[in-house]
Structures are given as C-alpha cells and as structure tokens.
Amino acid sequence: MRIFDVLYYTWNALSRHRLRTILMLVAMMIGVAAIIVLTALGEGARRYVINEFASLGTNLIIVIPGKSETKGGSPSVFIGETPRDLTNDDAVTLLRIPGVRRIAPLVVGSVTVSWQGVERESPILGSSSSLLPLRHWKMASGQFLPDTDFDQAPPVCVIGSTIKRELFGTTNPVGQWLRIGDRRFRVIGILASEGRSIGMDVQDLVITPVAAAQSIFNTPSLFRILVEAKTRDVIPFVINDITDILKRRHQGEEDVTIITQDAILATFDKILSALTYAVAGIAAISLAVAGILIMNIMLVSISQRTAEIGLLKALGASQHKIIVLFLTEATMLASLGAVTGVLLGFIANAIIRHIYPAFPAGAPLWAAIGAAGIAMLTGLIFGAMPARRAAQLNPIEALAHK
Amino acid sequence: MIELKGVDREFIVGDQTVHALQDVNLTIARGEYLSIMGPSGSGKSTLLNVIGLLDRPTRGTYKLDNQEVTSLSDDELAVTRQNKIGFIFQFFQLLPRLTAQENVELPMLLAGIDPRERSEHARAVLASLDILDRASHRPDQLSGGQQQRVAIARATVMRPGVILADEPTGNLDRHSSREVVAILEQLNQQGMSLVIVTHDPEIGQRAARRIRMVDGCIERER
Ligand SMILES: Nc1ncnc2c1ncn2[C@@H]1O[C@H](COP(=O)(O)OP(=O)(O)OP(=O)(O)O)[C@@H](O)[C@H]1O
Ligand SMILES: [Mg+2]
Numbered sequence: 001m002r003i004f005d006v007l008y009y010t011w012n013a014l015s016r017h018r019l020r021t022i023l024m025l026v027a028m029m030i031g032v033a034a035i036i037v038l039t040a041l042g043e044g045a046r047r048y049v050i051n052e053f054a055s056l057g058t059n060l061i062i063v064i065p066g067k068s069e070t071k072g073g074s075p076s077v078f079i080g081e082t083p084r085d086l087t088n089d090d091a092v093t094l095l096r097i098p099g100v101r102r103i104a105p106l107v108v109g110s111v112t113v114s115w116q117g118v119e120r121e122s123p124i125l126g127s128s129s130s131l132l133p134l135r136h137w138k139m140a141s142g143q144f145l146p147d148t149d150f151d152q153a154p155p156v157c158v159i160g161s162t163i164k165r166e167l168f169g170t171t172n173p174v175g176q177w178l179r180i181g182d183r184r185f186r187v188i189g190i191l192a193s194e195g196r197s198i199g200m201d202v203q204d205l206v207i208t209p210v211a212a213a214q215s216i217f218n219t220p221s222l223f224r225i226l227v228e229a230k231t232r233d234v235i236p237f238v239i240n241d242i243t244d245i246l247k248r249r250h251q252g253e254e255d256v257t258i259i260t261q262d263a264i265l266a267t268f269d270k271i272l273s274a275l276t277y278a279v280a281g282i283a284a285i286s287l288a289v290a291g292i293l294i295m296n297i298m299l300v301s302i303s304q305r306t307a308e309i310g311l312l313k314a315l316g317a318s319q320h321k322i323i324v325l326f327l328t329e330a331t332m333l334a335s336l337g338a339v340t341g342v343l344l345g346f347i348a349n350a351i352i353r354h355i356y357p358a359f360p361a362g363a364p365l366w367a368a369i370g371a372a373g374i375a376m377l378t379g380l381i382f383g384a385m386p387a388r389r390a391a392q393l394n395p396i397e398a399l400a401h402k
Numbered sequence: 403m404i405e406l407k408g409v410d411r412e413f414i415v416g417d418q419t420v421h422a423l424q425d426v427n428l429t430i431a432r433g434e435y436l437s438i439m440g441p442s443g444s445g446k447s448t449l450l451n452v453i454g455l456l457d458r459p460t461r462g463t464y465k466l467d468n469q470e471v472t473s474l475s476d477d478e479l480a481v482t483r484q485n486k487i488g489f490i491f492q493f494f495q496l497l498p499r500l501t502a503q504e505n506v507e508l509p510m511l512l513a514g515i516d517p518r519e520r521s522e523h524a525r526a527v528l529a530s531l532d533i534l535d536r537a538s539h540r541p542d543q544l545s546g547g548q549q550q551r552v553a554i555a556r557a558t559v560m561r562p563g564v565i566l567a568d569e570p571t572g573n574l575d576r577h578s579s580r581e582v583v584a585i586l587e588q589l590n591q592q593g594m595s596l597v598i599v600t601h602d603p604e605i606g607q608r609a610a611r612r613i614r615m616v617d618g619c620i621e622r623e624r
Contacts (some may be wrong), residue, residue, distance in 0.1 A: 005511045016499040311495045314456060315509045315556075316484020318477045395456045399495065 001321055010329045017301070021333065024290075024297055028337020028375055029344055031287035035371035036345025036363045038283045040352070042276025044361035049272060051360070053265050057134050059101075059232050060261040063094075063225040063242060067255050084250045085221030088150040088210065093249065094227060097241040099234030102130035105150055106224040107213040111181045113206055115167045122163060123200045124180065126213020134228050135193075137202070142174040142189030145209055153211035157185040160203040164190050180206060181216045235260055280367060284374055290337070291378035298330055298386035309390050310398025319391035326390050330383020331376060338375035342368050403563060403595065404430040404453060409462035411448050411618075422448040423459070424618040430597065432563065435590045437609035438599045445618040446599045447568055453597065454487050454566045455479045467563070484513055488557030488594070490567035490586075494549045496541040496556075503528065503537040506555045513560070527555045531585060547578030554585055564595040571602060583608065 014021045065086045091105040107126035112119055125131075129147040132139070144158055157178060164173050173187040185208060193202050214220060229238045239258050247254050302309065312322060345363060352361045411423035422445045430436060430453075438446050451457035452464065455471060464472050471482065496505045506524040515523075528534045531551045541549055550570060557565055567586060571579035583598075583605055590596040600606050614621045 001512060001514050002517075005514075005517070009511070012499055307495065308497055311497070312508075312512065313480070314454070314483065314489045314495075315512055316480050316487075316560075317512045318480040320477065321480075321512060396451050399491065 001324065006324060006328050007332070009325060010332050013301075013305075013329060014332065020297055020301070024294055024333050025337045025340060027290040027293045028287070028334055028379075029341040031283070031290045032338050032341025032371045032375050033345040033348060034286055035280055035283040035374075036342060036367055037348045037352075038279040039276055039367035040345070040349045040361045040363035042272065042279050043364055043367075044352075044359050046269065046272035046276060047360040047362075048358075049268050050265060053261060053268070056261060057136060057226070057228060059229040059235060060134070061227040061229060061235060061238060061242070062259050062261075063227060063246070064257040064259070065221065065255070067257055084253065084255050086225055086246075086256065087220055087222065088214075090246060090249060091150055091222065091225050093245055094225065094242055097238055097245070099229050099231070099238040099241075101228045101230045102134055103228070104128050104131040104134050104226040105210045105222045106131075106226060107210055107217065107219070107221075108200070108223045109213065109217040111216060113163070113167065114179045115173075115176060118167050119179075120163075120166060122206050123204055124213055124216060125200070125205050125207045126210040126216075127207060128210055130228075131207070131226070134226055138192040140190045140192035141172075142187070144189055145207065146188075148209065151211045153209050153215060155183065155185045155212065156188045156209070157212075158189040158191060158207040159187055160191050160201070160205045161194075162201070162203040163206060178206070180208065183212075183216065185212070232262075235262065280370070284371075287371070287374050287378050290375070291334075291382035294330055294333060294379055295382035295386060298326065298383055299389070301329075302326065302386050302390045306393060306398045306401035309393050310395045310401065313393075313395035314399060322391040323387045326387035327380065327383050330387070331379040334375045334379025334383075335372075338372040341375065342372055345371070403432045403467050404428070405463075405465040406452070406459075407463045409452060409459040409464065411445070411452060411457065412460045421618050423452065426462070426618075426620055428613075428620065430564070430595055433590070433593050433595055434611060435587070435596045435609045436598070436611045436613065437606040438597065438613045438615060439601070439603070439606045440615035440621070444615040446615055448618075449615070450566050450568050450597065450599055453564075454489060455483045484509065485560060486563050488560070488562040488565040490550070490553055490557050490565060490570045492569040492572040494541070494546075494553045494573070496549055496552060498541050501538050501540055502533065502544065502552045502555075505541070505552055506559055509556060509560050524555070524559060527559050528552070531555050545578070546574050547581055550574060550578070550582050551585065554582070554589070558589055558594070562594065564597065565589060567596070567598045569599055569601065571600065571605060579605070 063086065088105060091103055094100060095103050104127050108123065110121060110123050113122045127145070128150060129145045132144040140161065145156065146154060148154060157180065159173060159178070168176065173190065176187050177184045178187050191202060191205070227238065227242065229235045239260070242258060243254060246256050309322060345368070349361055349363055406426055406428045409423055409426040410421065413420040413422055426449060438449065440446055448457065452459055459472060463470060466482065466486065471479070474482065497508070500508070503524050506528060507520045510520040510523065525534060525537060528537050531554060533548055533551050536544055536548060544552065565586065570586065571582055574582060586596055586598065598605065598609065606612060612624045
C-alpha cells in the first residue's frame with residue numbers, strides 16, 4: 001500500500017462519519033489546548049515573579065545582621081549569642097571591596113509624620129543617595145537624598161506619592177517642612193515609583209538620610225546593607241570579601257547572613273517550574289481520557305465496519321495492512337486533534353495576554369510539541385488494540401456480518 | 403490448477419462437531435466452468451471458502467497451481483488470494499463511501515499499484531463491462547445489477563485465475579441475473595476458471611460441469 005492511498009482511504013472513512021469524527025477531535029483538541037494554556041499560565045507566573053525580582057535591583061547582595069543557619073546544625077550553638085549590630089562604619093568599609101559598585105545602608109521604622117496639623121503613621125526608610133540607582137527608582141519631582149557621608153544627617157527627606165497626596169493634598173510638598181517624630185525635615189523630592197520594597201509600599205515611604213533615621217529611632221544599628229556588585233560574575237568574590245571584612249571587624253565572629261537575589265530567584269524559579277510541569281502533567285491526563293474515547297470509538301467503528309474488514313481480507317489484505325489502515329485512522333484523528341488543539345491553545349493564550357497584558361502568559365515550545373506528541377502517541381497506543389482486533393477478525397464471519 | 407484431496411472441514415459447536423465438508427475430492431482445470439448446487443447447509447459456501455483460501459480444511463490437501471497451500475501462513479495466503487482469486491458475493495460487498503471506480507481500484511490499492519496505472523486499468527475493466535459511465539457514482543446510486551457488475555469488475559481487475567461466485571444472482575431480478583451470468587461466462591471464455599454456487603437450476607444447468615452437494619459430500623457430478 002502507498003502512504004498517500006492509506007491516508008486517502010482513512011480520510012474517506014473519517015469524513016464519512018462526520019459527527020463521530022468531530023466529537024473525537026474536540027476531545028483531543030481540548031486536552032491539547034488545556035496543556036498549552038495551563039503551561040502558559042505556569043510559565044507566565046514564573047516570568048512574572050522573575051521580572052518582579054529583577055526590578056528590585058541587579059546583582060544585589062543583601063547583608064543581614066545575625067547568623068541564620070539554614071543548612072542544619074544544632075540550634076544550641078546559638079544560645080546566649082548576641083549578634084553584633086551592623087553599623088554605618090561596617091557599611092563604609094564594604095565600599096572598599098573591589099567588585100562593589102554601590103552600597104545603601106538601610107534603617108526602617110514607623111513613626112508619626114505631620115504637616116500643618118495633618119498627620120499619619122508612616123514607615124520611615126533611612127538610607128543613602130545610592131538607594132535610588134540601586135533600586136532602579138525614579139523621581140517624580142525634586143531630587144533624591146544628597147550624596148553625603150553615612151553619618152551625616154542633613155534634615156531632608158523624600159516622600160512617596162501616597163504621603164504627598166494624603167498630607168499635602170494639592171500643595172507642592174517640595175520645599176515644605178515635614179515633621180517626622182519630633183524633628184523637622186525639608187521635603188526635597190517625590191518618588192515616582194510604585195510597587196513594593198522589602199514588604200513596604202514605595203508610595204507610602206518617607207526616606208531620610210540613614211543617620212537621621214538612626215537618631216529618630218535612637219539606634220546606631222542598621223536593618224540591612226544592600227550591596228550592588230559590578231557584575232554577576234564577581235558576586236561570589238564580593239560575598240567572600242564581605243564575610244572576611246565583617247568577621248574581622250566583629251572580633252572574628254561570623255555573625256551576618258548574606259543572601260543574594262540570585263539565590264532567591266533560583267528558588268522561585270525552581271518552585272514555579274515544578275508547578276508548571278505538574279499542571280502540564282495533570283492536563284496530560286485529559287489526553288489519556290481522550291485516548292480512551294478514541295479507543296472506544298475505534299471499537300464501535302470496527303464493529304460497524306466488520307463487513308468491510310472481511311472484504312479487505314477477501315481482496316488480499318494481510319493482517320499487517322489492516323492494522324496499518326486502522327492505526328492510521330486513530331493516529332490521523334489524534335493528529336488532527338493535536339493540530340487544532342495547538343491552534344486553540346495559542347488563540348486562548350493570545351486572549352489571556354490581551355485581557356491581562358501585565359501577565360506574561362506564553363506557552364513554551366516544549367509544551368506545544370509535547371502536547372501534540374503525546375496526543376499522537378495516545379492515538380497510536382489506544383488505536384493499537386482496536387486495530388489488532390480488526391486484523392484478527394475471521395474473514396468469513398466478518399463478510400456475513402450485516 | 404485446483405486440486406482438493408480428501409478435504410474435511412469440521413466446525414466444533416459446543417460439544418458437537420458439524421461436518422461441513424466430508425472427504426471432498428475435486429479437481430478443477432484452468433478455464434473450467436463449474437456450478438455447485440445443493441440444499442441449504444450442504445457445505446457449498448464452505449467449499450468455496452476453502453477454495454478461495456478464506457478457510458482452511460481440517461484434513462486433506464489442497465494444491466493451487468501445483469503449490470500446496472494448506473501449510474501457508476496467513477500472510478502468504480493473503481498474497482495468494484490477492485493475485486489468484488476473485489470473489490463475487492450475493493450482497494455485492496461494495497464499500498458505500500467509495501465510488502464505483504474506487505471500489506474497483508481497491509484490490510490494486512491494497513497491492514500498492516501506481517495510482518495512474520490503477521485508474522487506467524479500473525476504467526478499462528469498467529468499460530468492458532459497459533458501466534464506465536457510472537464510474538464516479540456511489541453504490542447507492544446504482545441498481546443491483548449495476549452494483550454486481552462493479553463487483554465483478556473488482557473481482558477481475560487483478561486478473562485472477564479463478565472466479566468464485568457465491569449465489570451472485572441471489573439478490574437480483576431475472577433480467578439482471580441473466581446479464582450478470584452472461585458477463586461471468588464471457589470472462590470464463592477469456593480463460594478464467596469460473597465456480598458458481600447457486601440455488602437457481604436454470605443458471606446451474608448452464609455450466610459445463612455441474613456438482614451437487616448433500617451433507618458436506620459431493621453427491622454426484624455431471
Ligand atoms: N462458522 C461455522 N460454525 C459452525 N458451523 C458452521 C459454520 N459455518 C458453516 N457451518 C455449518 O456448516 C454447514 C455448511 O454450511 P454452508 O454455509 O457451507 O452451507 P451452504 O450450502 O452454503 O448453505 P446455504 O445454501 O444456505 O448458503 C452448515 O450446517 C452450517 O451450519
Ligand atoms: Mg452458502
């Protein structure tokens with residue numbers, strides 16, 4: 001038999017039973033489309049999270065006071081240990097590490113802020129001028145903190161847009177004196193950026209020089225030190241240097257925790273990828289259901305076409321040829337379902353992207369190829385048993401069948 | 403060309419054995435014209451199926467063109483059937499979704515013959531049976547006699563040595579029956595052996611060699 005003839009014969013048989021064929025196609029199609037849409041959503045979630053992290057800053061290293069042992073170890077070791085605070089001096093020394101581009105010390109706290117009798121509770125962030133480029137923030141108006149030494153405390157502040165709206169209303173805050181706790185600070189700029197940073201809404205923030213915040217909260221210590229490395233490749237060396245320097249400064253004790261954004265990102269990446277695979281796997285089960293449907297319908301088809309099978313045998317078709325014919329039928333159905341399913345999946349993705357442009361839904365190529373491949377394999381596997389049954393029919397009984 | 407010796411065909415039904423054929427000895431020469439008659443259940447169809455390699459004898463030997471065929475595998479039997487045997491059935495057995503020409507081409511399609519050659523050949527055979535004008539019609543658009551002619555075209559398109567017809571006129575009116583028998587006899591005159599199983603004495607009488615079967619045995623032959 002020639003391939004083209006087999007395809008024509010099969011196509012002829014399928015188009016003869018249009019309703020049955022369409023039902024089977026729909027089952028296959030939905031299975032394939034489900035795989036594609038669900039992996040697209042999974043991938044979208046992964047990309048979304050990664051993008052969010054990337055917007056926190058690039059090549060970021062975060063130094064946290066205290067040692068949190070994440071890789072096992074006996075907790076009793078730490079009993080009685082008081083971690084030394086991180087100080088501005090610590091932060092300044094880190095600037096001397098070769099691979100470091102910029103450093104921003106962080107102090108956070110919450111205090112009442114007021115202007116002309118309007119007051120509210122607001123998170124205060126003490127930092128330095130390098131926080132702006134490090135976090136990729138933008139200014140709406142005015143300027144960011146001046147480039148001073150970390151222990152200088154000029155009475156200036158930068159505010160987020162919510163603070164501006166709630167305290168100043170329509171007045172331009174730049175140049176106004178804002179009361180923070182019991183001190184007065186001149187507003188020199190307004191942040192344009194939105195989004196969240198270390199658990200706080202950027203629009204809610206009041207940012208002051210780090211030394212000023214330290215005196216507001218009456219503490220010499222830092223909440224965190226943000227370090228931006230010059231390139232991704234030097235991050236491990238920078239981490240080593242930070243550890244060494246701080247250990248030396250802290251009387252030989254390794255009492256800080258250093259995390260990199262890469263590590264967090266890798267973890268999220270892993271979790272979300274696993275989620276995507278799991279969801280795709282669940283969708284693949286629906287293909288098995290479609291496969292069973294194909295098997296059922298093939299069995300019905302064979303019992304309805306028993307006389308035809310008997311005739312083919314009388315005309316000299318071997319068992320092998322009959323298997324080829326019926327397996328082609330099952331596989332053709334599955335393939336048509338796969339192709340239409342892939343199309344449907346991509347259309348659904350396009351619609352999702354249209355409705356939620358911020359969510360980067362997109363099916364990876366492996367999902368489309370995998371789904372189509374599984375569909376065809378399903379057709380082959382579930383078509384095999386009916387095809388073999390057809391081939392083994394007794395031709396005399398089959399011909400007498402009506 | 404066909405040589406059956408001591409052929410038995412038994413069917414086991416429950417704990418009973420049905421002797422559909424008993425000690426059948428039959429030789430059919432190339433180009434012979436043979437009719438098989440006999441009461442219902444006497445084994446006529448079973449004999450035809452054995453000759454046509456659709457069924458295997460329980461005992462005995464069968465030589466087709468001097469080749470012992472009882473020991474052939476299923477696939478070898480299929481190939482032999484494809485090239486040497488043409489079947490004609492009472493209910494025509496045309497595939498309803500295919501056109502007349504496609505039905506005639508079916509054996510050649512299974513044999514993997516080139517489409518152009520197939521089409522030419524099928525049309526030539528349809529023309530010789532005088533139904534070329536119906537080539538693109540489907541079976542349900544044809545009369546019984548026309549359908550049987552298409553079936554005859556299909557049975558002869560591979561130029562088999564023998565045509566086996568099981569009650570080919572059983573489903574036709576008198577006029578169509580005569581037509582169909584005339585065509586079969588014409589093919590016989592062109593050199594194909596012809597074996598007709600029939601209940602119609604008028605048709606049975608026409609054969610040069612007439613066999614009567616009773617209870618699975620060849621009762622007499624004229
Ligand atoms: N597959 C089978 N299983 C059991 N018994 C069978 C089978 N095929 C045929 N027989 C029996 O073998 C005997 C011969 O059957 P066969 O069909 O050859 O008769 P026939 O002469 O063709 O009859 P008819 O004129 O009615 O077609 C019958 O008794 C029938 O019941
Ligand atoms: Mg019969």
